[in-house]
Amino acid sequence: MRRLINIKNGVVTLLSAAVIAGLAACEADPVETMRGNLPDDELLENTNVLIRSQYSSVERAVVRLTEGTGTTFDPIYCQLTRPAEKAVTVKAVSDESKVAEYNSTYGTEFLTMPATNVEIADNGQFSIPAGNKTSEKIKVTFKADGLTAGNYLAPISISSEEVAPSENGGTLFYAVKVRGLEVGDYELDTENTTVFYVNTSDYSPLLADVWVISKEDLMSPDMPTVWQKTYGNIVNLRTVQIGYDEATGRAQLILNSDIRYVLEHADLHIRPLQDKGRKVCLSIEGGNTGLGFCNLTDTQIADFVAQVKACLDLYELDGVNLFDRNAGYGQVEGMPAMNTTSYPKLIKAMREAMPDKLLTLADYEEPTEYFWDTEATGGIEVGKYLDYAWSGYMSENEDVQILDPWGVIDQDEGEMNGMVFPVNNHPRKPIAGLEQSQYGAFAVPFYSVSSSFNTEAIGTLNLWVWRMLGWSANNMLMFGDLITNIQGEYEGQWGAIIGMALTVFEPDGMDGTYMYGVYISHNPNGNVFDPNVPALYYGDYTKDW
Template sequence: MKTNHKLFRTIGAMLLAVTVLAGFTACETDPVEQNGGKLPDKEAIESTYGQLRSNATTGNTVEMLLTAGTGFVTRDFYYQQTKPAADGTTLTLRIDESLVEGFNATNGVECQLLPTSNYEFPDGQTLELTAEGQRSAAKRVRILAEGLTAGEYLLPVTVAAEGSADESQTLYYTLTVRDPQPGDYELHDGSDLFFVFYINTDQYQPLLVQDYLLEKKQVRGSNVAWYGTVGNIINLRTITVKYNEFSGRAMLDLGSDMTYVLGHASKYIWPLQEQGRTVCLSLEGGGTGLGFCNLTDEQIADFVAQVKAVVETYNLDGINLWDRNAGYGKEGMPETNTTSYPKLVKAMREALGSEKLLTLTVYEEPTSTFWDTEATGGIEVGKYLDYAWSGYNKNTEAVQLLDPWHPNESYVSAYTQKPIAGLDASKFGCVNFPIFPVATSEAESMMRDPVFLVDWVSNGQKPNNIIVFDDLRTNLQDNYETAWDITFAGCCRFMDEENQYILGSRNGYTYRFDNHELTSLPTGLSGYGKWQKDW
């Protein structure tokens, strides 16, 4: 099966975009002066400069949010040089409380110094650079909410010499602690961002999504547009279609984990529905060579009947179809065709009725002809769908913007998809965000930055408020720990039409993820691994 490969943007182009964007934000308040004159001295150009940095920010201020109580948030820090130094370098991070007053005066805030008992450095405070290296290994700082009252806190850390102030050698970790409020756990209505999530029950309990707490806040000041849980459509996976070589049937394989979850729906599924979430099952290929694109009419009817029985038995809200991992081309299996999948969609809608949700994930060749009713046997696939969205979300690639209505824009993905026949643009999710681990290089950080979405949104090309994410995760001690939650919030910011890059820092909004619940264990202690499967 042919795969479309991503068109990589150059790092230089992305750096330019970020620079322009930063300038755009600054223009609201600060005039820009351009000075002509001689070039910098050759000695200055060839000098080696270093900066204390964090993967959580492009500047030197790292913002965090926690609700009062137990819970914590973890961020990182590292040292970056413009080029390798002649000799190796060892730097020691220290807390400099003398910087609090200056930070408050500069930013017009009233932060108090974060108490010593509310932070720790699990990996130590020493940064090492080898003679050949430009970047040290990242190390963690963990900020704890326990014992803190509502307010603004600051942890200023620096590698500058005692008695000297150097912003390039300093990071400011700011923590907002908020009091719990009535309605904190109400589901956000999706009016500005409509959240579509996947949860892999091979790893997690579906209840994981309850702890995804997000705040939409004006960049300047304390105005909060909303705070609450998110996740309007929840797709549970992994469920597959497999081929029974003895009977020739296409079999719905729930797997042991999904079987357990469905068998305990009153614990794992119904509470989500009671909160207003739509809970669906996501179906995909099972690697046997049989998938949605090579089913016979008899297999379609049989398979749809199996799916309908599960949906009705466990009172689920619908089905998501994602044709991937089928293993097409295996010896003895039928060839793929362009009518099988459309027939399956039509039959699934007719069996489930209009009360259940039917969605489709666009991915590679199985959906590539859905614009062409001749290829689909006269079936307008979109007429049978409630929603469709992109399935391109590899975390080894940049964020992919799959916009079938503006394919020639430079910021639209090289993966292609024409508009699905019969589906209105208001029902198509153009971006499916990966969950990224911590970046290990500047090039990797720039590759992941979805700043190009600002052009798409500000040009009025975003057709709806649908935002889709790859499999959700909890807080674990792994290479995602210091990065995934802040990149999650950042993706939300770029997709919102009221973001700071479009409306400016005076009127625009940003998003912050609250790790309070995800790091508060049922025992009453803080820790890792909450909502991993318990069976």
């Protein structure tokens, strides 16, 4: 069974959303390109040809890379000023000679992108059939091998024996912006496995990149800092859904406009997290269509898994969190009933298709309550295909729930040490094939200031007793959707909730010897009010797109 590992170095950067829009999974909420029809040159006797990026209507385009071994690509095409009278062949090459001319003309200071770092598919050959104006698209790949951080220019020029390049369209100038790794000032904590959720409809994922925990020694007169670490080993991005296409009967991976924007701009919103060793995953849930993980056909499973894999590979994400909620089972006419084999088959197929990706599960309600029973699951031991599973109960409408699938909590001993029962309202059984050390038994919601679950803190104190009595099988610490500082009922709760949870979670947090403080180390890419203050102001890291 695999465990959480450090992320590989040299992650790749931004890949455009129009590529993933080509996946069947992303047909909903399409992102249109800006291209449109290009204007003809002045009417001349001869036909001319120009080269363009699919995502730019002019002779300039921008791509981004991360220094190291990162790669990215862009589709390019050629277009004639009028339909070809006969077949036309055009050749494209990386043209370093144009960089000095460009810098001189425009007063820029671009570095030269080595031609060896630019690969044009099909040997740079375009074909335009007679009667057509536009070629098929081919892919140009940019590689960061050997490059340091900086702005590079990668001109791509065209030539043809049949037609002349247009005056302003014979070269496509790519600005290749190479960013350095953002390792930050603090090491990522590896003694605990901390899990965050980020709803991209509200926040940038950078909100998960800024949490610093400081351990202070209160027994020494000078009260020294023992250590400072950043938290958030696994970051699950929402909202991603499983949808249903009535016309084709397909299960589809639905990326809403916010998560799609984040993926398109991964160099700003995702790569800084991965640079520090965080695993960034998609959290997939139901879309209220009546179709979910529990009523898929084998054909739908195979198709859906392929869509998920393509998305993760394209955007260099680290894994998937399956959270079967809001599917709308039994609420949509004509949709099949839930069964007990579909979800286990999906999990098995996910692992087999993506053995190198993190695969996690939120244990929540009916969709997972039978995972202990291999007869019900068709002989599949679900836990053998998972890296981790954890409690999906993170509602503000109930106290912190400590799930006890293995039955280790003794009520008499617990009450004698101050526990208040019941410690959970959701009886669960062990997931077959999953070790107890892989199971996160609780998740902490972000309660409002006046919530009784916050003021009385019974669930939080139960956590302390549970840990003190040795009933916790691991160091997994889960939180619900992260929040920033919000004026009103949630003011200050961004730090208070995490601070309290850590105080009761750490073995020495309640004995008066040490104090655990929560601080913010701002990410330079974030939209924040004051980057020099180690706290969150109102609205810090809210989405700015």
